Amino acid sequence: MKNYKYIGLFLLSLGLVSCDVNNELDEIEAEIVEEVLLSTNGLDFSKYVSIGASFTSGYSDGALFIAAQENSFPNILAGKFGTDFTQPLMNDNVGGMVFGASVVLEPRLYFNGAGPARLAATPTTQVTDVISGPFNNMGVPGAKSFHLGVPGYGTLNPYFGRMASSPTATVLGDALAQSPTFFTLSEIGGNDVLGYATSGGSGVDQTGNFDPSTYGGNDITDPNVFAQVFSGMAIALTANGAKGVVANVPYVTSLAYFTTVPHNPVPLDAATAAFVNGAYAAYNGGVQQAFGALVGYGLMTQEQADAEVAQRTISFAAGQNAVVIVDEDLTDLGAINPAFAAIPQYRQATANDLIVLTAASFIGTLADPNNPVTVNGVGVPLANQWVLTAKEQAKVKTATDAYNNTIEAIANANPNLALVDFKGVLQEASTGIQFDQYVMNTSLVFGGLISLDGVHLTARGYALMANKILAAMDAEFGSNFTMATGGLAKAKDYVTNFSPMLP
Incomplete structure (x- = not known):
C-alpha cells in the first residue's frame, strides 16, 4: 500500500507543478522549399515522337x-513535357499475342x-x-x-x-509523317547485337557484309550498315529544325540475362564425380593422342x-562443377x-563464359x-545456343x-542532338x-x-532512363528539368515487380 501512496503523491505533485507550465507549445515552422519553375529554354514539345x-x-x-x-520512358517524358502522347496500347495486362x-x-x-x-x-x-x-x-520490340x-x-x-499506317509503311516514315518538333532516338543498335548474344552466338558476325537483306535473325549488323542507317535517321529527324536526344548502346552482356547463371552450377558428390570422369576418360585420352x-x-x-589439351580435358570433383559445353572455336x-573426326569440340566452361538465363531451366x-x-550440361554438353x-x-x-563511335560522332556534329550515355x-x-x-543494380x-x-x-x-534523358537535355539545350520542382521522375512512384493480379 505504501507504494501506491507514494505514487499518488508523485502524480499529485506533477499536477500541481503543471499549473505553472505553459501548455501551449510553440508552433514548429514547416520547412520552406523554394519552388523552381521549369524553363525549357525554347524547346518545342508540341509534337514529341519517340523512335x-x-x-x-x-x-x-x-x-x-x-x-x-x-x-515507358517516353510516356514518362511526355508527362514532364506537358504534352499529349498516344501509344499503341495492348488489349490487356497479360501481355503476349494470339492468332x-x-x-x-x-x-x-x-x-x-x-x-x-x-x-x-x-x-x-x-x-x-x-489499331x-x-x-x-514508335517503339517496336525486336526491331534492328x-x-x-x-x-x-x-x-x-x-x-x-x-x-x-499502311501495309507498306516504314517505322521511320510513320514517325516523320507526324512532323515531330522533338524526338528521342533510343537503343538503336541494341538489337543489332542482342539477338546474337542471347542465342549464345549462334548467329553470324556480318561485319563486311553490306546487304542486310541476307542477314539471319541472330546476326550482328555490319557497323557500316548501322552508320548509314543511323546517319540517315538523324538527318531526316532534324531536317526541319526538330531537336532530339539520341542514346548510345550499352554492353548487353552486362545484363542479368548473361550474369545470373554461373558457369559452375553442377553439384556432385565424390562418387558421382568419379563416375562422370570415367565416362569422359575415352574423350580425354583421344584428345591427348590427337594433339x-x-x-x-x-x-x-x-x-x-x-x-x-589442358583446355579440352574434362574433369569433375566433389563440390560445384563447371558445365560441359560445345565450343566451335576449338581446333x-x-x-x-x-x-x-570423331573427337568433338568439348570443354568445360570457365568464368569467362556467359551462360544464358534460359539455361537455368535446362541444365540438369x-x-x-x-x-x-x-544429363544436360554434364553427360550431354551444352550446345552453342546456351553459352x-x-x-x-x-x-x-x-x-x-x-x-x-557512330552515334557519338553524329551527336557531336549536330547541334540539334543531345547524347545520353x-x-x-x-x-x-x-x-x-x-x-x-x-540503390539499384543489374541483378x-x-x-x-x-x-x-x-x-x-x-x-x-x-x-531512371527518363531522368538521364532529361539531364542530357539540360546539358545540351539549356533546360532545367534536373533543377525544376517536379522536373524529374521520382523512384517511389514506380514499381520494380508488377503484381500477377493486375486488372
Missing part, C-alpha cells in the same frame, strides 16, 4: 502490356516467390488487329536499326503490324598442344586429319528421359563500340546506381533495374 525498339515501347517482364507501356485461339507470343512474367514464371493467362491481343494511329510512341526503314516491316513484326600426333607431324608446337581436329534435365546419364564464349563476347563488344548508366549499375532513396528480381526477363527494364528502371 526505337523494345525499351522505347516499355517492354518489360518478357512482354508488352498496358501497365508497362504506361510506364485466333493460338498463343503466338507468351504472356508476361511475374515473380512467384522462387523466380520468374509465366502468367497463367491467355492474351487477348490479336496479331491481326490493326488507328498516328502514335507518338535497318528494320526501321524497311517498307512493309509490319508483315514481319506483329508489334509494328498492328500500328502501321600428340599433331606435334609429331610438326603441325603445332608442344606448348600449343599442351595448352589445347577442329577432323578438319586437320579425318582420323580424328535429361536429354533422353529414359537414360539417367544424359556465349569469350570470343563471341568480343564480337559483340567490337560491334557495340563501332555503333557507339546509357552505356555508362548500365556500367555503373553493375555495382549499384543511386536513384533517390534506392535479376531484386536488383530493381532489370525486369524478370533479364534484358529489359523495370518501371523504375525506365523512370
Whole structure:
C-alpha cells in the first residue's frame, strides 16, 4: 500500500507543478522549399515522337502490356513535357499475342516467390488487329536499326503490324509523317547485337557484309550498315529544325540475362564425380593422342598442344562443377586429319563464359528421359545456343563500340542532338546506381533495374532512363528539368515487380 501512496503523491505533485507550465507549445515552422519553375529554354514539345525498339515501347517482364507501356520512358517524358502522347496500347495486362485461339507470343512474367514464371493467362491481343494511329510512341520490340526503314516491316513484326499506317509503311516514315518538333532516338543498335548474344552466338558476325537483306535473325549488323542507317535517321529527324536526344548502346552482356547463371552450377558428390570422369576418360585420352600426333607431324608446337589439351580435358570433383559445353572455336581436329573426326569440340566452361538465363531451366534435365546419364550440361554438353564464349563476347563488344563511335560522332556534329550515355548508366549499375532513396543494380528480381526477363527494364528502371534523358537535355539545350520542382521522375512512384493480379 505504501507504494501506491507514494505514487499518488508523485502524480499529485506533477499536477500541481503543471499549473505553472505553459501548455501551449510553440508552433514548429514547416520547412520552406523554394519552388523552381521549369524553363525549357525554347524547346518545342508540341509534337514529341519517340523512335526505337523494345525499351522505347516499355517492354518489360518478357512482354508488352498496358501497365508497362504506361510506364515507358517516353510516356514518362511526355508527362514532364506537358504534352499529349498516344501509344499503341495492348488489349490487356497479360501481355503476349494470339492468332485466333493460338498463343503466338507468351504472356508476361511475374515473380512467384522462387523466380520468374509465366502468367497463367491467355492474351487477348490479336496479331491481326490493326489499331488507328498516328502514335507518338514508335517503339517496336525486336526491331534492328535497318528494320526501321524497311517498307512493309509490319508483315514481319506483329508489334509494328498492328500500328502501321499502311501495309507498306516504314517505322521511320510513320514517325516523320507526324512532323515531330522533338524526338528521342533510343537503343538503336541494341538489337543489332542482342539477338546474337542471347542465342549464345549462334548467329553470324556480318561485319563486311553490306546487304542486310541476307542477314539471319541472330546476326550482328555490319557497323557500316548501322552508320548509314543511323546517319540517315538523324538527318531526316532534324531536317526541319526538330531537336532530339539520341542514346548510345550499352554492353548487353552486362545484363542479368548473361550474369545470373554461373558457369559452375553442377553439384556432385565424390562418387558421382568419379563416375562422370570415367565416362569422359575415352574423350580425354583421344584428345591427348590427337594433339600428340599433331606435334609429331610438326603441325603445332608442344606448348600449343599442351595448352589445347589442358583446355579440352574434362574433369569433375566433389563440390560445384563447371558445365560441359560445345565450343566451335576449338581446333577442329577432323578438319586437320579425318582420323580424328570423331573427337568433338568439348570443354568445360570457365568464368569467362556467359551462360544464358534460359539455361537455368535446362541444365540438369535429361536429354533422353529414359537414360539417367544424359544429363544436360554434364553427360550431354551444352550446345552453342546456351553459352556465349569469350570470343563471341568480343564480337559483340567490337560491334557495340563501332555503333557507339557512330552515334557519338553524329551527336557531336549536330547541334540539334543531345547524347545520353546509357552505356555508362548500365556500367555503373553493375555495382549499384543511386536513384533517390534506392540503390539499384543489374541483378535479376531484386536488383530493381532489370525486369524478370533479364534484358529489359523495370518501371523504375525506365523512370531512371527518363531522368538521364532529361539531364542530357539540360546539358545540351539549356533546360532545367534536373533543377525544376517536379522536373524529374521520382523512384517511389514506380514499381520494380508488377503484381500477377493486375486488372
